[in-house]
Amino acid sequence: MTNKIDSRQRRTLLKGLVATAGASLAGCGETVPPTYGNILRMGDWLTFKSHRLLLPEQSMAREYELSDISPAPAIGTTNPADPDKGGVHPEYAPEYAGYLKTGFANYGLRVEGLVSRPGLYSLADLKRLPSRTQITRHTCEEGWSAIAQWTGVPLRALLEAAGILPNARYVQFHAFDGWSDSVDMPDALHPQTILAYGMNGRDLPVPHGAPVRLRVERQVGYKNMKFLRSIVVADEFDDFGFPGDMKNGWAWYVGI
Amino acid sequence: MAVEATHAIDDAAASPKAGHRAWVRTCHWVGVLSFLALVYSGVFIFAVHPRLYWGEVGNSLTPALLEIPITANHRPDGWERTATFPVGDGDVFTASRTYEIFNQNAWARSLHFLAAWLLVVTGLVYVLTGFGSGHARKNLLPPLRELKSGAPLADARQYLKGKFGPSGGGPPYGALQRLSYSVVIFVLFPLMVMTGMTMAPAITAAWPFLLDLFGGYQSARTIHFFCFAILLLFLLVHVAMVLMTGAGRQLRAMILGR
Numbered sequence: 001m002t003n004k005i006d007s008r009q010r011r012t013l014l015k016g017l018v019a020t021a022g023a024s025l026a027g028c029g030e031t032v033p034p035t036y037g038n039i040l041r042m043g044d045w046l047t048f049k050s051h052r053l054l055l056p057e058q059s060m061a062r063e064y065e066l067s068d069i070s071p072a073p074a075i076g077t078t079n080p081a082d083p084d085k086g087g088v089h090p091e092y093a094p095e096y097a098g099y100l101k102t103g104f105a106n107y108g109l110r111v112e113g114l115v116s117r118p119g120l121y122s123l124a125d126l127k128r129l130p131s132r133t134q135i136t137r138h139t140c141e142e143g144w145s146a147i148a149q150w151t152g153v154p155l156r157a158l159l160e161a162a163g164i165l166p167n168a169r170y171v172q173f174h175a176f177d178g179w180s181d182s183v184d185m186p187d188a189l190h191p192q193t194i195l196a197y198g199m200n201g202r203d204l205p206v207p208h209g210a211p212v213r214l215r216v217e218r219q220v221g222y223k224n225m226k227f228l229r230s231i232v233v234a235d236e237f238d239d240f241g242f243p244g245d246m247k248n249g250w251a252w253y254v255g256i
Numbered sequence: 257m258a259v260e261a262t263h264a265i266d267d268a269a270a271s272p273k274a275g276h277r278a279w280v281r282t283c284h285w286v287g288v289l290s291f292l293a294l295v296y297s298g299v300f301i302f303a304v305h306p307r308l309y310w311g312e313v314g315n316s317l318t319p320a321l322l323e324i325p326i327t328a329n330h331r332p333d334g335w336e337r338t339a340t341f342p343v344g345d346g347d348v349f350t351a352s353r354t355y356e357i358f359n360q361n362a363w364a365r366s367l368h369f370l371a372a373w374l375l376v377v378t379g380l381v382y383v384l385t386g387f388g389s390g391h392a393r394k395n396l397l398p399p400l401r402e403l404k405s406g407a408p409l410a411d412a413r414q415y416l417k418g419k420f421g422p423s424g425g426g427p428p429y430g431a432l433q434r435l436s437y438s439v440v441i442f443v444l445f446p447l448m449v450m451t452g453m454t455m456a457p458a459i460t461a462a463w464p465f466l467l468d469l470f471g472g473y474q475s476a477r478t479i480h481f482f483c484f485a486i487l488l489l490f491l492l493v494h495v496a497m498v499l500m501t502g503a504g505r506q507l508r509a510m511i512l513g514r
Binding site: 039040041042043044046047051055056059060061062064066068069070071072073074075078085137139140141142143144145146147149199200201202205206207208217218219220248249250251255256 | 301302304305307312313314315316317318329335338339341342343348349350351352353357359361362363365366367369370373455456457458459460461462464467473474477
């Protein structure tokens with residue numbers, strides 16, 4: 001009897017060890033960002049990990065003067081309701097067209113996931129929250145740069161208003177052109193990470209992502225998602241398949 | 257293997273023409289691999305926006321310092337003006353791109369940064385071992401009196417006449433060799449890494465002095481480009497010199513040591 005228990009315990013212990021070893025081995029395939037066994041993604045992972053390890057978490061991107069504001073190209077999707085102007089999503093495009101007609105008066109940003117008060121935030125709701133205005137440099141992966149003034153609600157303020165839960169690890173963004181992306185908490189809670197509804201003192205123009213776009217100033221241009229439809233707070237990483245960076249071959253973390 | 261290594265080091269101490277040390281050879285070839293990957297990916301990256309600027313800002317709506325038309329990615333007529341903002345010194349405007357561009361940056365950027373990691377690690381090992389072992393001081397850095405005497409220039413004149421002198425497949429190097437290796441190792445590669453980091457928004461958020469040092473993001477990009485051009489020129493001349501001074505023996509020395 002005693003022996004049986006012992007052997008059962010031993011088996012359980014062995015199983016546990018095997019499971020732990022297996023999990024830590026499998027962990028190689030479950031890094032964030034995932035590498036999929038691709039050497040280029042391993043380099044991306046190394047860059048992400050070393051930035052998070054070596055660079056101060058709350059360092060601020062440089063802010064500029066009004067006189068530094070420059071002409072600003074709009075690229076990629078410049079109108080999610082117009083098939084000639086970038087990505088058009090079968091379901092979201094008509095929805096966006098409906099918002100365009102009212103000048104976004106009937107727009108609502110969905111805030112969902114790990115928040116205690118999920119809901120729909122109109123532009124007026126967003127403007128009632130604390131606001132931040134910053135003049136920053138947009139740095140495109142293509143090699144060009146532009147300086148503009150952005151006004152919006154700090155993502156942190158919105159997340160706190162929605163009652164972000166302690167197990168939040170990623171904030172995911174879904175856009176009207178069908179694109180999806182996410183940031184980790186150091187970037188989500190960074191003071192310069194804002195949901196911008198104003199550009200250079202005016203409402204955010206459609207080509208630049210109206211009515212609301214993300215500004216995440218310590219990453220390159222494409223991370224600053226335009227045309228935000230919804231925000232989801234999550235505890236797990238999601239690569240979003242083909243509407244996302246990684247399955248299209250692009251790095252998820254682009255602080256470089 | 258251990259015996260051979262000891263033998264090589266003994267020889268190095270005994271004879272000035274002892275070939276290349278194992279760590280020099282390793283760093284050399286890993287450096288070659290990472291440099292070629294950086295050049296290859298860098299050309300693709302540059303081709304996406306082959307225009308250079310000075311300062312913080314530069315894009316298709318602003319004038320360029322230099323434009324190299326290797327792709328049709330810049331089309332001044334391909335932009336649709338959509339809004340004007342009355343800010344700053346007069347109005348600024350925004351325009352939307354109306355055409356598709358050539359862009360392979362998904363893999364090119366990731367390959368560039370992966371190769372950059374390899375280069376930085378190899379470079380650190382090389383420079384630290386170089387100073388620790390005395391290789392940098394003895395064989396690379398040209399003594400001031402050598403520079404003042406104009407010895408590198410005299411070497412250049414000889415090379416242009418087709419006179420290459422004895423080449424040992426390793427140190428000691430000629431005056432021009434020492435000068436050019438030193439410039440590549442201690443000036444150009446560090447400049448490449450630093451201007452590269454100046455283009456990274458996460459890094460300049462942490463270390464904004466980089467932006468001041470190089471005069472802005474676009475200035476850093478322009479310096480990065482010209483350092484690349486000089487390094488490419490060095491590569492061509494370096495390979496040409498190897499070919500003209502006994503390619504087989506030189507390659508053997510850099511692979512096997514002597």
